[in-house]
Amino acid sequence: MLDIQKIRADFPILSQKVNGKPLVYFDNGATSQKPQVVIDADAKYYQEINANIHRGVHTLSQLATDAYEISRGKVQEHINAKFAHEVLFTSGTTHGINLVTNGFASILKPGDEVIVSSLEHHSNIVPWQMLCEKTGATLKVIPMNEEGELIMEAYDALLSEKTKVVTVNHISNALGIINPIKYMIDKAHAVGAAVLIDGAQAVPHLKPDVQALDCDFYAFSGHKMCGPTGTGILYGKEEWLNKLPPYQGGGEMIKEVTFEKTTYADLPHKFEAGTPNIAGGIVLGTAIDYLNEIGFDNIQKQEEELLAHATKRLLEIEGLKIYGTGKNKASVVSFNIDGIHPYDIGSIIDKLGIAVRTGHHCAQPIMNFFCIPGTIRASFSFYNTKEEINLMVEAVKTAKTMLS
Structure with missing residues (x-):
């Protein structure tokens, strides 16, 4: 007890x-409150090891880099990702979803179909609408019933060889309904579609096992699970992250730059352009530790x-x-x-x-x-x-x- x-x-x-x-x-569905250990960890970073990461040889930079990557490892373990480089730091669920839709802009073509559900938050509707408008793909919607549940028979009927992406929330933010995502993922994979799960409302309540689920992408926010605002995670299978182009260009995400050509860094840095929310990323690991301790x-x-x-x-x-x-x-x-x-x-x-x-x-x-x-x-x-x-x-x- x-x-x-x-x-x-x-x-x-x-x-x-x-x-x-x-x-x-x-x-709490909008944002959770923060325990003192999370508040203290944020202050501790700025008081003791504030420095930019991955680029400096000086001691503070190395300490900050180590703390940031240790936090990435905590997330990897928490969601049971196969590799640490499958864990991308983002500013939140919306950022993660937009990163994926941006990548699929180079993959989808007219006649392809994207399936979303009636239960989605706007952040898992609007980016896909924008993607379909850009690529000529068609957006299909899984209907719901009076109890607020998705109608699986209708979902099964929507799936076809035209389906390239299925995207659905793990738990509805508006109704609290837990969707049968394992069933939905397996059905989507049977027709060759990729699956993104919006886990923003799930991670405060349960530990998602991304390997057991076999989802291709899983996005969530830190601030709903006792972590800082402006933090989030996008998990992506290695093969998908290697296939998608970078979301943003800048420092950190490059291997070599000339005026003739740029080559990109390996995962996860390929998708982490610029100076990140270093303190937030570190403290998200503290929040995960706190929840797991409970x-x-x-x-x-x-x-x-x-x-x-x-x-x-x-x-x-x-x-x-x-x-x-x-x-x-x-x-x-x-x-x-x-x-x-x-x-x-x-x-x-x-x-x-x-x-x-x-x-x-x-x-x-x-x-x-x-x-x-x-x-x-x-x-x-x-x-x-x-x-x-x-x-x-x-x-x-x-x-x-x-x-x-």
Whole structure:
């Protein structure tokens, strides 16, 4: 059993008050809070080893380079990548997805097809739309059902020899639905398609095993898993990363430059042009260490209990509807109350110290499917408690009374 109060003490922000009320932070799907060990590691880098990496022979540069590459190795181990050079540092999930779509611009041709799902965040829709417009490829969409689950029979029917890429999120940011990605990856590979998984919402809750999944690309952000903002990872199979052209040109990603020709560096540096977010990359490794020390089995158990409790308590409120009722879910509850705009609920409960997200959550196609302007989304982390959920429920009841 986790000692939740001890864990909460690791997060300085959780002890503060908002609008005179104890902070109840349920916007973890947008970004997680940071433990003191992560905050300290960021300061330690700038206080002790701040220097540019990979290029200097002086001591600080070597120390910074070692720390950065050690962090890359931690990520490799965490996601079970075969090689450290399959792990690319990015600024976040969006950066990783755009890196891949840029590479496929030289591969796709008119008549090719890219499959996305109805559950995608805009960052896993728009880059593929742009790619299809550029190449003449066609974008196909896997439909969803009323429970918020993807319809696998429809997915199977969409796949063909024309399918070159399938891209889908591991977990929906708007609904919390966990997609059957192993099945989807195997089906895509059967027709020769590459697969990118958007893991932004998955990595705070579970450890993805990229070799077991056999995905070709897996992108995620550091800031959703207790790490710094402006950090992320793109995993790519070695053969795919060697096949794709560089995303950006500049320092670090070159082997030799003349005015006649440039040759590119080996992986992973081929895709890491310029000075990176060195501190962020190092501290992402610290965040991963912290989560592994707590243990993902423990995290999942705690969050499953929070999800069950929140679902039960919220459904006690008359007129409340939960969106995303599929069997396999992460710790996210997306809901509305009949006749009341989600923004109004969110604004009132904020005055009571409750931080939730309202709106379309950068997933407008989902909201269009349900014919709603948006939802109230409460997204939980392992450091949240059932007592906090009870406070949210009472706050929602208060807001409903005020707005009815």
